Amino acid sequence: xxxxxxxxxxxxxxxxxxxxxxxxxxxxxxxxxxxxxxxxxxxxxxxxxxxxxxxxxxxxxxxxxxxxxxxxxxxxxxxxxxxxxxxxxxxxxxxxxxxxxxxxxxxxxxxxxxxxxxxxxxxxxxxxxxxxxxxxxxxxxxxxxxxxxxxxxxxxxxxxxxxxxxxxxxxxxxxxxxxxxxxxxxxxxxxxxxxxxxxxxxxxxxxxxxxxxxxxxxxxxxxxxxxxxxxxxxxxxxxxxxxxxxxxxxxxxxxxxxxxxxxxxxxxxxxxxxxxxxxxxxxxxxxxxxxxxxxxxxxxxxxxxxxxxxxxxxxxxxxxxxxxxxxxxxxxxxxxxxxxxxxxxxxxxxxxxxxxxxxxxxxxxxxxxxxxxxxxxxxxxxxxxxxxxxxxxxxxxxxxxxxxxxxxxxxxxxxxxxxxxxxxxxxxxxxxxxxxxxxxxxxxxxxxxxxxxxxxxxxxxxx
Ligand SMILES: Cc1ncc(COP(=O)(O)O)c(C=O)c1O
Numbered sequence: 274x275x276x277x278x279x280x281x282x283x284x285x286x287x288x289x290x291x292x293x294x295x296x297x298x299x300x301x302x303x304x305x306x307x308x309x310x311x312x313x314x315x316x317x318x319x320x321x322x323x324x325x326x327x328x329x330x331x332x333x334x335x336x337x338x339x340x341x342x343x344x345x346x347x348x349x350x351x352x353x354x355x356x357x358x359x360x361x362x363x364x365x366x367x368x369x370x371x372x373x374x375x376x377x378x379x380x381x382x383x384x385x386x387x388x389x390x391x392x393x394x395x396x397x398x399x400x401x402x403x404x405x406x407x408x409x410x411x412x413x414x415x416x417x418x419x420x421x422x423x424x425x426x427x428x429x430x431x432x433x434x435x436x437x438x439x440x441x442x443x444x445x446x447x448x449x450x451x452x453x454x455x456x457x458x459x460x461x462x463x464x465x466x467x468x469x470x471x472x473x474x475x476x477x478x479x480x481x482x483x484x485x486x487x488x489x490x491x492x493x494x495x496x497x498x499x500x501x502x503x504x505x506x507x508x509x510x511x512x513x514x515x516x517x518x519x520x521x522x523x524x525x526x527x528x529x530x531x532x533x534x535x536x537x538x539x540x541x542x543x544x545x546x547x548x549x550x551x552x553x554x555x556x557x558x559x560x561x562x563x564x565x566x567x568x569x570x571x572x573x574x575x576x577x578x579x580x581x582x583x584x585x586x587x588x589x590x591x592x593x594x595x596x597x598x599x600x601x602x603x604x605x606x607x608x609x610x611x612x613x614x615x616x617x618x619x620x621x622x623x624x625x626x627x628x629x630x631x632x633x634x635x636x637x638x639x640x641x642x643x644x645x646x647x648x649x650x651x652x653x654x655x656x657x658x659x660x661x662x663x664x665x666x667x668x669x670x671x672x673x674x675x676x677x678x679x680x681x682x683x684x685x686x687x688x689x690x691x692x693x694x695x696x697x698x699x700x701x702x703x704x705x706x707x708x709x710x711x712x713x714x715x716x717x718x719x720x721x722x723x724x725x726x727x728x729x730x731x732x733x734x735x736x
Contacts, residue, residue: 345540350656353622366445366537366541367537370544391425391436393425393433395421397556403419406679407699414708418557420581420713422577422718423686428458428721429456429459430576431458431530432466434541435459436462436465436466438526439472441526445526450467450473450474452476453476453530454489455645456489456644457493458718458722461489461492474498475499477503477517479509481505482510506643507646508646508647530576532654533623539651539653547580549577549581551584553565564590564591564711566590566712567591568593569595569702569714570715571694572654573644578663579653594702595665596665596666596668596697597645598668599669601669601670611626612654615628624652625651625654626655644691668698673694690726692718692720695714
């Protein structure tokens with residue numbers, strides 16, 4: 274099937290799924306196409322994969338993953354709610370993704386890039402003073418470890434996925450990368466990967482986000498990217514990037530920065546981020562000879578959380594905790610707490626929890642952590658909620674600001690405001706945990722981009 278299609282009608286269809294779909298179980302809405310099984314049937318049989326042993330952090334898929342990678346569904350979530358004309362392109366991408374997972378040349382190149390360019394592995398740091406902070410009057414409390422994704426090249430976990438997908442784009446012969454960014458971290462990561470691989474790069478970013486994260490805009494430009502301002506925030510920037518991609522399917526590649534979008538995007542991003550959890554398991558074994566007891570990560574759409582959690586999904590004794598942005602408070606209407614306050618619907622090509630009104634119109638999210646401002650979550654995150662495998666909580670703007678300041682003062686580390694939401698939840702979590710419980714918090718990014726916001730923050734101001 275040809276990919277050079279008329280952009281406008283497709284744009285409407287892929288972007289407006291939520292308005293057409295409304296609530297769960299109504300998948301036959303007029304402008305939404307449910308994925309046919311045929312695409313997965315044409316793919317290589319994943320069960321025949323042979324996986325060579327030695328390199329522990331290679332992106333190897335486990336037996337349990339194969340079915341899900343094949344059909345892109347996580348229970349009732351996920352799928353490909355896109356026009357038929359996009360199916361061919363997504364099918365090609367899925368086939369390429371499945372190939373690179375067991376292509377030794379790609380794996381070597383990626384392993385080298387993760388080590389020498391991204392700076393992996395990132396440390397699993399024992400936060401002694403933060404641990405002391407949570408000790409009770411008897412001197413007991415959990416031990417807090419920080420997974421230092423903030424030390425990755427570009428300052429966040431985003432580069433793990435960006436470099437891998439840029440390599441896929443190059444293999445597919447694409448010349449131009451389009452991407453959307455909220456906090457600018459995915460934009461910086463994508464721009465860096467494109468510079469390294471000699472790809473043209475256009476980053477779409479909401480006008481207000483460009484003001485809030487101005488330092489990242491400068492970095493993207495220095496890295497050679499064209500930065501396009503879009504009226505609105507990350508949600509509008511994402512829609513615009515998809516429109517741009519749909520208009521140039523033969524030559525451009527939409528490099529999604531998180532675990533949303535139609536299959537194979539969520540599985541692909543999660544797979545490339547799962548290096549975080551794989552390293553954590555090995556580092557925990559080295560440090561204390563066991564697994565972590567509790568993993569905590571912030572939830573924007575879920576890529577840093579799934580990156581940490583996925584390795585431990587089958588370890589039922591490891592507790593998984595995601596922390597959403599409660600903004601001004603869950604009842605304020607100004608938050609990004611999709612799992613706490615959302616309903617199921619279709620948006621940007623997949624079924625998942627979404628922030629939507631009674632009529633299914635997407636609601637504008639808010640968080641002091643710009644990277645958490647998205648009105649949905651990845652389908653796999655919705656699945657973890659529905660199955661109860663992970664639990665989800667939220668932290669307000671104020672709590673995140675306090676957590677940012679606390680980590681600066683106690684550990685000399687400035688966390689991204691996004692990651693500060695995960696840190697904020699420790700205030701509630703730690704008093705409930707037994708002495709010596711091993712807690713790993715994912716520090717998904719560094720917070721120098723947020724220092725102005727933290728300095729100028731006034732409680733309940735509309736920052
Ligand atoms: C540092 C950082 N952490 C977390 C997030 C949230 O994204 P995700 O939930 O996909 O990890 C972002 C998004 O921009 C980010 O920049």
